[in-house]
Amino acid sequence: MASHQVSFTYLSQEDLLEAGCFDLRMAMEVAEKTMIAFEEHRVLFPEKIVQIFDPVAQDRINCLPATLLDEKICGVKWVSVFPRNPKMYDVQNLSAMFILSEIEKGFPVAVMEGTLASNMRVAAMGGIAAKHLARKDSQSIGFIGAGEQAKMHLLAMKVVRPGLKECRVAAKTAAEEQQFIKELSPLLPDMKFTGTNTVARDAMQNADILVTATSAQAPLLKAEWMKPGAFYSHIGGWEDEYQVALQCEKIVCDDWDTVTHRTQTLSRMYKEGLLSHGDIYADLHELVSGHKPGRESESERIYFNAVGLAYVDVAIALAMYKRADSSHIGQRLDLQKTMVFEHQDIISRIRL
Ligand SMILES: NC(=O)c1ccc[n+]([C@@H]2O[C@H](COP(=O)([O-])OP(=O)(O)OC[C@H]3O[C@@H](n4cnc5c(N)ncnc54)[C@H](O)[C@@H]3O)[C@@H](O)[C@H]2O)c1
DSSP: OOOOOEEEEEEOHHHHHHTTOOOHHHHHHHHHHHHHHHHTTOEEOOOOEEEEEETTTTEEEEEEEEEETTTTEEEEEEEEEOTTHHHHHSSOSEEEEEEEEESSSOOEEEEEEOHHHHHHHHHHHHHHHHHHHSOTTOOEEEEEOOSHHHHHHHHHHHHHOTTOOEEEEEOSSHHHHHHHHHHHTTTSTTSEEEEOTTOHHHHHTTOSEEEEOOSOOSOOBOGGGSOTTOEEEEOSSSOBOHHHHHHOSEEEESOHHHHTTSOSHHHHHHHTTSOOGGGOOEEHHHHHTTSSOSOOSTTOOEEEEOOOOHHHHHHHHHHHHHHHHHTTOSEEEEEESSOGGGOTTHHHHOOO
8 A cells, every 4th residue: 555654854054054055156056057947938937925014013914835847846935024023022023934845746856944045035036136236346335234135145255256355334323234244254264353332434434346236125225325346235125225226337136027026116116206127237047047247347337136036035945955854853843644544543543
């Protein structure tokens, strides 16, 4: 008789770290490969489902599915964003899980912690963009925002631009800047870190690479601080004045069509009639596949905005699962040992 046991692997964040999955090079390689698969229509990418529980606070849980047809894997990211958590409960505002299923029999393969893959994806996309769009001789990077995304972004930027040797950071409080420096400086010992005591101009002016990763909704980055030749990676919502995008020679998105439906600076500009489809140079996959060139001169100012592509999250989660599995890391859990009516003791378990 066929076995009706169904099992999957459970991976906590600690399992993923133990298995060496905190690897931004791996994340970037996977993201690039998956963007090409997407361009060649080998990815299913339906709309995400959003459930907002408090329209003012924006407490929400989103469900983001995608299928990687080459890998025969369907996955979903289940992500909670509760912006008030840090202030109200002194806990993080984000938690996430992935479920990965194979699509031959449709059975689950893995259930895993999701913030690591998700935050690595954001950074990986910024890193890939920088690889194509930042000057090769970039030495300085400036940040407005010193949270989780900013930290990951710095690591990814250093992978693609190892010549970076100076990092300046501005956050809402000097204490956050110091925390950023305390956590990142041991990981990047060849870089010089400077906190700016919340003065954004000091972080951004003359930087070769500029990153905004804030929870603010305000035009924090001023156009005059972005020098010719600079590359700007925009991660949060509304964080830069409109003139920043207007002065850039190239604007690249992870997916412009998605950007038009969101609330980022570029989305606002589109809705206000200040930007149109023709103003967007490319989606990132077009640079990765070589269909369009990236940076073409040393003096171009270039703007990159990513809103997040769940199929890349799923691909990174799958790569993590494979790496963990090859080291036998993770817990094997049974979804069921057999079919309900095959249980020998079903008569004593059923309530009629
Ligand atoms: N583009 C994407 O794919 C993507 C994915 C995940 C998160 N995000 C967004 O990235 C942003 C940052 O996320 P995070 O997890 O790092 O958040 P976080 O809460 O860890 O950090 C937010 C940072 O913003 C700073 N900040 C807030 N207001 C500021 C101000 N007025 N001036 C200077 N700094 C200010 C804070 O000091 C803090 O350092 C959020 O808006 C989040 O929604 C984007």
